[in-house]
Amino acid sequence: MTKSPTPKTESLTPSPSSNGHLVSGNGHPVSTNGHAANGNGHASNGQATNGQATNGQPAAAPRVRPAGIALFDKVKAYDIPAKIKAAGVWTYFRALESAQDPEVYIDGKKLVMLGSNNYLGLTNDPRVKEAAIDAVRRYGTGCAGSRLLNGTMKIHEELEEKLADFMGKQAAVTFSTGFQVNLGTISCLLDRRDIVYLDKQDHACIIDGARLGLGEIRKFRHNSPADLRRMMQADEASDAGKGGGKLVVVDGVYSMEGDICPLPEIVDICKDYGAAVMVDDAHGIGVLGDGRGTSRHFGVDDDVQLIMGTFSKSMASVGGFVCGDRETMDFVKHRARTNMFSAAPSPANVAAASIAVDIMKTEPERREKLWKNTQFMLAGFRALGFDTADSNTPVIPVVVGEDFTAFAMATRLHQEGVFVNAVVSPATPPGRALLRTSYMATHEESHLSFALDKFAKVGREFGVIA
Numbered sequence: 001m002t003k004s005p006t007p008k009t010e011s012l013t014p015s016p017s018s019n020g021h022l023v024s025g026n027g028h029p030v031s032t033n034g035h036a037a038n039g040n041g042h043a044s045n046g047q048a049t050n051g052q053a054t055n056g057q058p059a060a061a062p063r064v065r066p067a068g069i070a071l072f073d074k075v076k077a078y079d080i081p082a083k084i085k086a087a088g089v090w091t092y093f094r095a096l097e098s099a100q101d102p103e104v105y106i107d108g109k110k111l112v113m114l115g116s117n118n119y120l121g122l123t124n125d126p127r128v129k130e131a132a133i134d135a136v137r138r139y140g141t142g143c144a145g146s147r148l149l150n151g152t153m154k155i156h157e158e159l160e161e162k163l164a165d166f167m168g169k170q171a172a173v174t175f176s177t178g179f180q181v182n183l184g185t186i187s188c189l190l191d192r193r194d195i196v197y198l199d200k201q202d203h204a205c206i207i208d209g210a211r212l213g214l215g216e217i218r219k220f221r222h223n224s225p226a227d228l229r230r231m232m233q234a235d236e237a238s239d240a241g242k243g244g245g246k247l248v249v250v251d252g253v254y255s256m257e258g259d260i261c262p263l264p265e266i267v268d269i270c271k272d273y274g275a276a277v278m279v280d281d282a283h284g285i286g287v288l289g290d291g292r293g294t295s296r297h298f299g300v301d302d303d304v305q306l307i308m309g310t311f312s313k314s315m316a317s318v319g320g321f322v323c324g325d326r327e328t329m330d331f332v333k334h335r336a337r338t339n340m341f342s343a344a345p346s347p348a349n350v351a352a353a354s355i356a357v358d359i360m361k362t363e364p365e366r367r368e369k370l371w372k373n374t375q376f377m378l379a380g381f382r383a384l385g386f387d388t389a390d391s392n393t394p395v396i397p398v399v400v401g402e403d404f405t406a407f408a409m410a411t412r413l414h415q416e417g418v419f420v421n422a423v424v425s426p427a428t429p430p431g432r433a434l435l436r437t438s439y440m441a442t443h444e445e446s447h448l449s450f451a452l453d454k455f456a457k458v459g460r461e462f463g464v465i466a
């Protein structure tokens, strides 16, 4: 294949579409329900419009209805997916016909899966599936309410105790998704005088949780303890947040580029300024530090007050948890709105996560295999000349630059039998689009060698490697 043309990224930015306005061709407004606007002076609700209101007050002028519902103008103008599809490089929402295994099927085609967060390969493990089925037999399919009211089942409490023990904390609270953990926990902890400091690459749900809170938000440069210290110094000097508390929230492993947070330095700064540390360890638990995550990896667990995890990656399920001291967990349980006003995680999800924790504890060979696969791929990509940024975890980015290059390369890799995720701005800084690859304990070397060969072929086609 010859080198693929690389259309300009600007062509993928939204433009107001010509049919975006609900105005009929003759310039007269048309109501959205297809009826002509009422121009005969009679109000459509049957009230008099002859200048006298029925209650003796002057009548309001007849209302000219707007041409359409302005709210939806942006929807009509939103044409990015259509443009990418028209360019033939759309790889989002691909529907799998099989489980999240090293090989998957899409439209009957077999692909090597390099896009799953099923790090320990447990989502299709017979023991995990059986545990989920057993929980359905005993507890049914749903909880029909929030934890606070009727939704708590014995298995929620058992899992919370197991997670707290596993993570070395006093208590844990489960939520229905990891996103809800951050949204609910961070927002309920932030009062008006508090300040929350976020890494610029923090996951979206951390940012949204901070936005929902009442405190002030600061964002420091990605993985830059020096910038965090500078901000804390400046706040102290200006009396900002006087009388309030400080919270620093970081990812343990950053989800797009697989780089690890310099947690010991962050913890050190937090001690200097009396700040609490919260680690989102969605990609660290099951992977780093004997499976206990980034804080254990660095040996700073006791100095990290709050750790959150998700069930949707190593833990083979859907849901999430936060753990910490008993008092704070009790507060979160009673104040996090995403817990109080949302249904409890389903029995099947809880049971799957619970047995996944048991397997993480008893089968370290899975983690060892995951790391072996990771080292194999890091070395393979680097030998081929790909830019894998600062990754040193099973999340390995291949930085390609322009958004379109990422879409087009992901499409070509799909054609060649490899599933990867194209990640573009705003999930990455502009001009730093990447192919996010991620690995499982259940990948065999044959899968990985196959994928590397295809990467080499496609990378050369696009001039990303020589």
Ligand SMILES: Cc1ncc(COP(=O)(O)O)c(C=O)c1O
Residues within 6 Å of the ligand: 177, 178, 179, 180, 203, 205, 251, 255, 280, 282, 283, 310, 311, 312, 318, 319, 320
């Ligand atoms: C770093 C990080 N935090 C939180 C979440 C949210 O987890 P969940 O998928 O359980 O909602 C994700 C998932 O993408 C994540 O990558």
